[in-house]
Amino acid sequence: MSGRRGRRARRSPLPSDRSALDRRLARWRRAVEIRADWQRHALRSAPADRAAAEAAITALYARVGAPPPAFEWVDSPAAALRSVPASTAPAPARFAAVEHRLASLMSSLRERLGDPLGDPLRVPEPRDPPSDPETALRSGAPLRPVLAEEVHRALRRRIRDAVAGPVKSALPGPTGLCWFGQHEVDWIAHCDVHRRLWRFDDADALEPWALLARSAGWWWPREGRCVVAERPAAVRVEPVPGASTGELRLHAATGPAVRYPDGWAVHSWHGTRVPAWVIEDPAPERIAAERNVEVRRCAIERLGGWERYADVAGLALVGAAPDPGNPGCELHLYDVPYRQSGSSVRLLLAVNGSAERDGTRRRYGLHVPPWFRDPVDAAGWSYGLTGAQYARLLRRT
Template identity: 30%
Template sequence: MRASSPIEALTAEQTAALDRYRARWLAIRRSTAPCDRAAAEQGVRLAYQAAELKPPSRIIWCDGPVDLSDRASLASRTEGPNVKSAVIDRPRRQVAARVRARLRARIRAQVERAVNPADALIASVVDAVVQGTGTAHDGRSLLSRLQRSRPLSWRGTLNVLLGRDGFRYSAAGPAELSWLGPYEYVRDVLGLKEETALLLGLWQVAMNVGWLQPHEHTCWLSERPKVLRSDAEARLHHASGPALRFADGWSVFAWKGVEVPRWMIEQPATITLAAIDAESNVQLRRCMIEIMTPQCFVALGGARKIAADETGVLWRRIWFNYDIWSAVEVINATPEPDGTHKHFFLQVPANVQTAREAVAWTYGMRADEYANVMVRT
């Protein structure tokens, strides 16, 4: 590879392209489109070749990452050892070293921040999937699955039980492959084709699979999710169905980023004050109140009025485990089309004592600061 002078700064056109590549890789990570299996399999072969490995003799498609984990957990010695490090990690290090020689550190940081920012939604998906791979569809634990699987060596069994060869470490998905985005930008926009040539197969894989688990002789690939729903803050959320669902039926029900039992979403009418009181998980209790709606919770006697003034009404509920729910009820000054005024409930810290203090907190102000603003307006 011939030596070239390092790139000192991005041009205006190159800077403008950063947004395009960020959007492109965001769409790749969050895609629910069916995978292009032929393209994915070609990418796998190229990636193995770049890692100086023979292409896998078998490529097995799965309906989702949990299905992939279930199948891969039955792997015998004929599948060969896991080669994720050789296929993914080693090329990443090699390309990073070559790109470092061509780009100043501040340029590399600029590209990384712009093209591959933190993606909380996909991080939540990965966490849910990793948890889901610990339990089979029929509810059996990982240990019971191992007991009914093909015999493993004592070392292999120990590695799985200790998480050393668990799904998080042996497979790769949209979050683990998102680092490829900045290098695609570097190749396409900055012209570093020779430096990034090792990644041609991995790019093709990342664009056409959900998850992969590469072994020496067998590579398992999974489809993308069929459903991926989020709220305006990019949290896993769907008010009437699964927020995440794969073709194998494995699903996650979530409310504003919190995984909840299926019945809370599909049968919201069964949420009662007694059910809320019986729930020991604070996060789930908050979700139940929100699904029921705070207005209904208060109307049914779930909370006690603490204070009221011209700004609104402060409501509070204290449970025996010292969990405290506080919310201020305010009225929208703008009337609805039918002439009524909509009531809003805003959750506030447990230590506020007045409605004015609670409303002020929602604006990031003290009660006296908010009072002065009210006087001026």
């Protein structure tokens, strides 16, 4: 029997299989276009379309049986917090308020748009999300979980977590019950994808929410009154190095990463929210006085790195030596003018033994006890070793 005849023939896709795959791929590519469009809306910094936003909010009030509110426009979420009244009603009355009725309306909408496809907004988190959605679809993965991961969760990470989260954490107080307008595109885009690709009967219920995400910033609905914030005047983001899924993070090296028309701003260094001085005036004396180690790290990087900081701060060099755990690199040990957790420390500068996601090897500073005078002993201490034991390492990581 010939090898060809003896081998079990590989099954070729049937025409119907190919048609189903083609439909899945076409829907996926359309979903990518829709996702990109919503991401652009989320990052827009043009003035709000006030007429469109007010029409959408009025329509939502009508859906919960409330008359049109009086509108108050403010130039930032921080300004809104000074304007939104705190609720003084007892709990049962609060939960009957217009904002809670709107929350129930939104929850009901998401469930109705999800149910025809098995409630995709609540698909369990995948253990191993596909790195390449098209490859996953060609391998037989169902479209629904791919859309949940690559539209809903992807926009949640890129917008709600990476942009709205830092803005919210920078506010001078709790937000109360509010909606994020342009920063709510994660669930809106996901519902919009299903509305456009599968044409649900009641999909028009999504339109007021979608119009708000296209038209305005954050908004606070209350009985008879709605406070609406303008969109930011500037939003600066960067791709996360080494990420293959389009992840973003706030970053601006010379000013605010998010700035609102009234001047209220959020500063961020490669995704870490920092005080304004870190970006605009990273002076050595400010760095020395900073108690938060992450803020201090960002300020030192903004200044030009640890070696630059050591130079401009006039740190006294205690000792230098080749790094036996990292051939070709040196260890430097310095006295520092600040304390760590209330105790005196010294600063050990070393090069990371492992490459970053972008292929570079970062120089970093490590605080060590003040009694070390030999940088090799200090490096060994960071690994729980003596200097002699560390010196025998082939290479550290």
